[in-house]
Amino acid sequence: MSPAMAITNERSDDDVSPQNHQYLNGVKQLYENGLRRVPNKYIFPASDRPNHNTQHPNLIQLPIIDFSQLKGPNRPRLLHSLSHACEHYGFFQVVNHGIGEDVMRKMMDVCRRFFDLPFEERGKYITTDMEAPVRYGTSFSATKDRVLCWRDFLKLMCHPLPDFLPHWPSSPADLRKLAATYAQETKYLFLTLMEGILESLGIVGEETEELKQLMEDGSHMMMANYYPPCPEPELTLGIPPHSDYGFLTLLLQDQVEGLQIQHQAQWLTVQPLPNTFVVNVGDHLEIFSNGKYKSVVHRVLVNGVKHRISVASLHSLPFSSTVRAWPKLISETNPKKYKDTGFGDFLDYVSTREHKRKDFLDSRKLY
Ligand code: OGA
Numbered sequence: 001m002s003p004a005m006a007i008t009n010e011r012s013d014d015d016v017s018p019q020n021h022q023y024l025n026g027v028k029q030l031y032e033n034g035l036r037r038v039p040n041k042y043i044f045p046a047s048d049r050p051n052h053n054t055q056h057p058n059l060i061q062l063p064i065i066d067f068s069q070l071k072g073p074n075r076p077r078l079l080h081s082l083s084h085a086c087e088h089y090g091f092f093q094v095v096n097h098g099i100g101e102d103v104m105r106k107m108m109d110v111c112r113r114f115f116d117l118p119f120e121e122r123g124k125y126i127t128t129d130m131e132a133p134v135r136y137g138t139s140f141s142a143t144k145d146r147v148l149c150w151r152d153f154l155k156l157m158c159h160p161l162p163d164f165l166p167h168w169p170s171s172p173a174d175l176r177k178l179a180a181t182y183a184q185e186t187k188y189l190f191l192t193l194m195e196g197i198l199e200s201l202g203i204v205g206e207e208t209e210e211l212k213q214l215m216e217d218g219s220h221m222m223m224a225n226y227y228p229p230c231p232e233p234e235l236t237l238g239i240p241p242h243s244d245y246g247f248l249t250l251l252l253q254d255q256v257e258g259l260q261i262q263h264q265a266q267w268l269t270v271q272p273l274p275n276t277f278v279v280n281v282g283d284h285l286e287i288f289s290n291g292k293y294k295s296v297v298h299r300v301l302v303n304g305v306k307h308r309i310s311v312a313s314l315h316s317l318p319f320s321s322t323v324r325a326w327p328k329l330i331s332e333t334n335p336k337k338y339k340d341t342g343f344g345d346f347l348d349y350v351s352t353r354e355h356k357r358k359d360f361l362d363s364r365k366l367y
């Protein structure tokens with residue numbers, strides 16, 4: 001522990017030089033060192049700070065998609081709900097999804113046990129390589145972010161699983177097994193939801209075969225987020241406003257509130273529901289649907305007392321593919337909205353600046 005980190009009411013300075021590891025080691029370390037003030041490096045400009053009203057948060061009731069109804073006579077009605085949710089909310093919650101309660105609980109539990117490991121063990125996976133099969137870190141990029149956010153993360157590449165599994169953390173000993181099961185089951189959920197979403201866009205039959213194959217071979221990564229309690233939650237954020245890059249993100253979260261979405265110009269809190277996935281449209285689906293389905297800006301608040309864990313599964317086409325508007329969805333009245341976009345375009349963009357709000361997607365706009 002550096003002298004600056006001793007328990008103190010002083011706000012520590014902004015030294016993030018490589019010699020000073022106090023921030024690179026993440027917010028769990030800061031929290032465990034008994035910090036009473038948030039260091040300057042974590043303080044967001046006043047305009048970006050949450051207006052904390054945790055006593056009476058503005059809640060949003062997200063559309064609920066009953067996955068079990070996708071099969072059977074109610075499919076058309078369900079696809080209509082799905083379409084409405086993707087168009088007007090960019091977010092929905094999936095219930096009756098068929099993934100066992102134990103699979104979800106064990107995934108959360110093993111992530112919690114990973115973050116509980118001594119720092120030396122977690123720290124083995126620290127890398128600045130965005131494409132590493134496993135990456136442990138804090139904020140987005142601890143060395144580059146102007147303001148750091150209050151989260152540590154473990155990112156696991158998942159597809160193809162046999163290539164990546166041997167690189168995943170060897171401790172806790174059951175992490176690979178539990179996370180692999182979780183990855184396989186959520187991949188199936190993603191593929192089935194996408195099939196419904198394609199149908200809701202009028203993309204059916206033979207023309208979907210190639211797309212479905214691409215989705216099956218598609219990129220899949222899991223991001224386990226850890227948000228320790230924060231001494232001054234009104235000054236910082238767990239994750240600042242952003243949209244997700246892929247087609248869909250499936251979010252598993254514990255029972256602690258934190259996720260907020262921007263809806264009709266307001267920040268609204270998503271109340272966690274047990275055994276439910278929060279699913280959101282990413283930039284790639286917005287490009288693919290030629291703007292019909294919207295990726296939505298969201299952020300994460302932290303709080304003064306509770307730890308929070310979430311696992312976001314991000315799915316898209318293979319990293320080598322180009323995402324483009326589906327030709328049938330382009331018309332004279334709805335001309336092509338976005339440039340064809342490869343994963344490389346996204347990496348180039350985020351490697352030169354911070355990913356904020358929908359800046360990346362905006363940069364791909366044709367008009
Ligand atoms: C993300 C994200 C939300 C959450 O990882 O991209 O938005 O609740 N996470 O942790």
Ligand code: NI
Nearest residue numbers: 242243244298
């Ligand atoms: Ni996100």
